[in-house]
Amino acid sequence: MRQTTSRFQVVLPFALVGADQNPNAATLHLDEQQDTYARAAAVTFGSLRRWNPGIDLVWFTNGPVHPSLLRVTQRLEVSIVSHEFTREPPDGYMSAFQGCLYILDAIDKYRGKSTLYLDPDIVCTQPLADVVDSLGERVGALPMHFAPNELVNGLRATQLIELSEDIGMRFDGFLGGEAIWVPECRSEELADALWRAYARSVERFKRGEVHLATEEHLLSAVLGSGTYKSLEPFVRRIWTTSRCRSVRGDEDELALWHLPAEKARGFRLLYSAVMDPGSWFWSAPPAVFLDRCGRALSLHHRKPRKLARDLIGQSVNLVSRRLTQVRDFSSKRR
DSSP states (O other), rough: OOOOOOOOOOEEOOOOOGGGGOOOOTTOOOOHHHHHHHHHHHHHHHHHHHOOTTTTTEEESSSSOHHHHOOOOOHHOOOOEOOOOOOOTTTTTTSSSSGGHHHHHHHHHTTTEEEEEEESSEEEESSSSHHHHTTOOOOOOOEEETTOOOBBBOOOHHHHHHHHHHTOOOOSSSSOOOOOEEEEHHHHHHHHHHHHHOOOOHHHHHHTOOOSSSHHHHHHHOOOTTEEOOOOTEEEEOOOOSSOOOOSSSSSOEEEEEEEEGGTTHHHHHHHHHHHHTSHHSSSSSHHHHHHHHHHHSSSSSOHHHHHHHHHHHHHHHHHHHHHHHHHHHHHHH
C-alpha cells in the first residue's frame, strides 16, 4: 500500500456525453470513443503515479468507469468519485466539447482543497511537488497565444473582452482548460466566479446573445492579469497531426505533455506498458522513460509512414498559406 504524503490532489474530470461532442475522436463510435478515452486516462494516471507515488489521484465522473480504466484505477489506488453533471449546458448551448463544462462541477466539489485538474490525455514526466510549490497561492493556468481576430471555439478576443466586462471581470488573453492549479486559499473564490459567469452565460444564451461556451472561455473571462500564474514553464499543448505539428524539441523540460491528437494512437501504444507492472514504464530511468514515451507519442523518431504523412501535411499547409496570401493580395488590389 502506498503512503499518502501529498499536500494536494490531482483530479481528472470526465463527463460521459454523446459521441458528436468529441471532435478529437470524431471518427470513432461511442463505444470506441469511451475505450479510447479510458486507455488515455489510464496512461495519464499511470504516469502520474510513476513519478508521484504518494499523491492522491481522483477520477471524477458522471457515469460508470470503463473496464479498460477500471483495472488501472484499482491497481494504482485511484479514487473514483461519482457526481452528477449539474452544470450540463442546455440544448444548443454549444456544438461540441459539451463535457468540458464538467470541470465546473469538479471545482465546486473540491472547495477548500488544493487541486490540480487535468485532461485525461496528458503524460506526466516528473514529480509535481516542485511545480506546485512554485505556483504558491496563485491559481495556475495555461495561456494560449491566439491572434486577436482568431476564432477560439466560436469566439474572438474582442468578444471575450465584452463578455468579461459583462460579468465585472477583465479579459487579458485566452487560457487553456487542460491543466488548472487551484490552491485551497483560492478555491472558493474561483468556484464562485465560474458559477456566476456560467449562470450569466446561460441567461445570454436563452436570449439568443453571444455567450461564454466552453470552460476555456469561462476561465479566460474570470482570470485576468495578476489573478493567475502561467503554467507555460511546466505544461504545453502539443499537436502531432500531419496538418498541425507544434513539436519544438524541448518537450523533455516540461512536467506535463498534453497531446489531444494522440488518444487513438500514441496513448494506445503506451497503454500496454502501463498494464504491465514489469515494463519499462515503471522501472526505466527518467531519460529512457522520456525517450520511450516521446517515440510512442510522435514527438521524435517518427516511423517512415508517419513522417511521410507529416511531410505531405506540411506541404499542403504551405500551399494553402500561399493561396491565402494570393487571395488577400488580389482583394487589396481591387
